Amino acid sequence: MKLKSLLTSAALAAGLATGAAAQDTTTVGFVYVGPVGDGGWTYQHDQGRLAVEAAYGDKVETIFQENVPEGPDSERVMTQMALAGADIIFTTSFGYMDATNAVAARFPDVKFEHATGYKREHPNVATYDARFYEGRAVIGTIAGHMTETNKIGYIASFPIPEVIQGINSSFLHAQKVNPDVEMSVVWVYTWFDPAKEADAANALINNGVDVIMQHTDSTAPQAAAQAANEAGGRVFTFGQASDMSNFAPSPRIASIIDDWAPYYVKRVGMVMDGTWESGHSWGGMPEGEVVIGPITEEVPAAVKAEAEAMIAAITDGSYHPFTGPIMKQDGSVFLAEGEVATDVQLVTMDFYVQGMTGEIPQ
Amino acid sequence: MMDLSSINPVVLVASLMVAATPILLAAIGELIVEKSGVLNLGVEGMMITGAICGFIIAVESGSPVIGFFAAALGAALLSSIFGFLTLVLLSNQVATGLALTLFGLGLSALMGQGYIGIKAPTTSPLNFGVLGDIPLIGRILFSHDWMVYLSLALIAGTWAFLKFTRAGLVLRAVGESHDAAHALGYKVIRIRLLAIMFGGACAGLGGAYLSLVRVPQWTEGMTAGAGWIALAIVVFASWKPWRVLLGAYLFGGITVLQLNLQAAGATIPVELLSMSPYIITILVLVIISADRRRAALSAPADLGKPFHATS
Numbered sequence: 161m162k163l164k165s166l167l168t169s170a171a172l173a174a175g176l177a178t179g180a181a182a183q184d185t186t187t188v189g190f191v192y193v194g195p196v197g198d199g200g201w202t203y204q205h206d207q208g209r210l211a212v213e214a215a216y217g218d219k220v221e222t223i224f225q226e227n228v229p230e231g232p233d234s235e236r237v238m239t240q241m242a243l244a245g246a247d248i249i250f251t252t253s254f255g256y257m258d259a260t261n262a263v264a265a266r267f268p269d270v271k272f273e274h275a276t277g278y279k280r281e282h283p284n285v286a287t288y289d290a291r292f293y294e295g296r297a298v299i300g301t302i303a304g305h306m307t308e309t310n311k312i313g314y315i316a317s318f319p320i321p322e323v324i325q326g327i328n329s330s331f332l333h334a335q336k337v338n339p340d341v342e343m344s345v346v347w348v349y350t351w352f353d354p355a356k357e358a359d360a361a362n363a364l365i366n367n368g369v370d371v372i373m374q375h376t377d378s379t380a381p382q383a384a385a386q387a388a389n390e391a392g393g394r395v396f397t398f399g400q401a402s403d404m405s406n407f408a409p410s411p412r413i414a415s416i417i418d419d420w421a422p423y424y425v426k427r428v429g430m431v432m433d434g435t436w437e438s439g440h441s442w443g444g445m446p447e448g449e450v451v452i453g454p455i456t457e458e459v460p461a462a463v464k465a466e467a468e469a470m471i472a473a474i475t476d477g478s479y480h481p482f483t484g485p486i487m488k489q490d491g492s493v494f495l496a497e498g499e500v501a502t503d504v505q506l507v508t509m510d511f512y513v514q515g516m517t518g519e520i521p522q
Numbered sequence: 523m524m525d526l527s528s529i530n531p532v533v534l535v536a537s538l539m540v541a542a543t544p545i546l547l548a549a550i551g552e553l554i555v556e557k558s559g560v561l562n563l564g565v566e567g568m569m570i571t572g573a574i575c576g577f578i579i580a581v582e583s584g585s586p587v588i589g590f591f592a593a594a595l596g597a598a599l600l601s602s603i604f605g606f607l608t609l610v611l612l613s614n615q616v617a618t619g620l621a622l623t624l625f626g627l628g629l630s631a632l633m634g635q636g637y638i639g640i641k642a643p644t645t646s647p648l649n650f651g652v653l654g655d656i657p658l659i660g661r662i663l664f665s666h667d668w669m670v671y672l673s674l675a676l677i678a679g680t681w682a683f684l685k686f687t688r689a690g691l692v693l694r695a696v697g698e699s700h701d702a703a704h705a706l707g708y709k710v711i712r713i714r715l716l717a718i719m720f721g722g723a724c725a726g727l728g729g730a731y732l733s734l735v736r737v738p739q740w741t742e743g744m745t746a747g748a749g750w751i752a753l754a755i756v757v758f759a760s761w762k763p764w765r766v767l768l769g770a771y772l773f774g775g776i777t778v779l780q781l782n783l784q785a786a787g788a789t790i791p792v793e794l795l796s797m798s799p800y801i802i803t804i805l806v807l808v809i810i811s812a813d814r815r816r817a818a819l820s821a822p823a824d825l826g827k828p829f830h831a832t833s
Contacts, residue, residue: 195742195743346784347784354732354737355732359778363778366529366530379741380744404639521791
């Protein structure tokens with residue numbers, strides 16, 4: 161595939177190409193922040209890519225580039241893909257936001273879809289995201305029940321609204337079932353660095369944490385918890401982005417799975433029949449984009465039932481994880497009794513809720 | 523209200539050593555390579571190749587020791603490709619080194635296809651008997667796995683080799699002036715090739731330490747830049763083995779310390795904590811290498827220059 165795209169771009173450069181639009185196939189590009197084999201975030205996006213191939217067969221060709229750093233280098237990769245004849249390009253990390261819009265300005269005929277961002281400066285840019293905080297509410301509930309030390313650890317990547325939503329959602333729900341719970345957040349400033357993620361997990365475990373959540377992409381924290389358990393510890397984790405079922409039934413006791421396949425298949429289909437439009441999609445459990453993986457037998461049946469009831473309530477729309485009363489960390493009111501957070505309030509979230517310790521880095 | 527009592531110094535020192543060892547191994551190997559006058563920017567690629575070679579063989583044989591040997595061998599083989607290209611075919615060292623990194627990342631991803639999510643056999647700490655029971659000191663000094671001690675022995679060995687042995691002198695001579703060394707009858711290419719393979723073997727051990735001890739599992743791209751840190755430490759340590767040790771332990775130590783401070787809820791801004799490993803390591807090594815003339819002297823004069831016997 162890569163060779164083919166190289167040849168295509170070479171042909172374009174030589175002025176020999178008749179244009180990708182003249183062909184019947186739709187070329188779909190994917191820009192990944194980590195390796196396809198990370199077992200987490202990028203792996204799930206690649207599963208979405210494979211679903212697109214499976215859905216459209218010969219009518220579609222996919223190209224992808226792994227390990228693309230956020231920043232100027234991503235702009236180069238996107239430009240190359242656009243030159244190689246991509247009709248639609250999915251850029252699958254928050255840090256590609258400005259690069260996506262910059263490249264989109266230069267290629268008005270190519271559609272761009274940026275994951276987890278909010279900037280749509282051109283009519284050919286759309287954004288999409290999943291309501292991960294819905295899944296966080298469920299695992300927060302499980303974590304609140306499972307912790308014995310009343311300390312939950314959270315390996316956070318970057319201080320952006322998406323990550324802060326996850327921290328607040330899981331803390332609120334852990335606190336709801338266990339008022340004594342505390343949450344230690346460790347910011348690692350990376351999406352993918354197995355060694356650092358493992359170090360962070362070990363630091364949390366050494367500080368008395370017995371349930372670890374992560375908002376980073378590798379399975380290293382799971383392995384660290386597994387090693388701690390073999391040395392006589394009692395630490396639980398949750399699969400992140402992907403099921404990470406290799407670490408079930410313990411330490412991994414449940415997971416939040418991002419399923420991008422329905423969205424990717426739908427959007428590529430819209431490019432094919434010419435109905436694609438810019439916009440923002442934010443699907444969650446009802447759309448099947450956020451899925452809770454199997455809850456293992458380490459979790460008591462009553463807790464499992466409670467978690468499943470919450471999944472059902474979020475899926476049928478009767479429960480929103482951010483429903484008032486919710487106070488901010490400084491004591492001011494975020495949501496009054498019965499009030500539900502708007503999407504704008506969620507995507508601009510830059511504060512901890514009441515009861516959290518520590519500060520969000522600026 | 524900073525409650526840091528939850529940080530256990532003994533555990534901290536243990537995790538510091540674990541965090542520093544991969545960089546330390548890769549850096550000491552690269553030091554020898556650069557002392558021989560070759561700049562190999564492929565450390566990252568050799569590390570990750572070592573990580574997967576070590577992991578595969580350790581899983582298949584059930585023995586981490588055999589795994590580490592395989593890691594050293596695999597990465598040394600990879601580095602010999604670099605040696606052949608740069609020494610025999612006289613390709614550009616910078617470009618070839620970068621290509622080696624890309625190649626190593628791709629090759630390891632391919633080799634590791636069937637090994638994602640598998641558990642590696644455990645490398646347990648050495649048993650020092652009574653020594654390990656000494657309060658505090660025993661736990662700090664005598665509670666590590668054998669690779670930690672091997673990496674320290676490699677530092678001491680490299681220092682002694684470069685300072686006291688004839689072979690070390692020859693290696694340095696080749697790095698200072700390959701033409702003069704050649705005129706004296708030393709086999710420049712052979713010496714450099716051996717140095718490159720030693721560097722590869724060390725980088726491979728460092729990579730395997732990641733996949734077998736520190737993380738411990740195989741994940742694509744798991745070195746995540748550790749090779750570049752090792753390269754930087756060699757330069758900032760002005761090609762001195764003990765300073766490499768200091769640099770690697772500072773970097774690894776502060777990385778672990780800042781994560782522990784965060785986990786313990788220290789009221790230091792996270793931004794400062796996150797940049798501290800880089801800033802402090804650079805500052806300390808720059809200050810001890812502050813004498814410019816002496817620092818320039820310790821850089822091998824023929825570093826990165828191609829050698830051709832007839833010229």
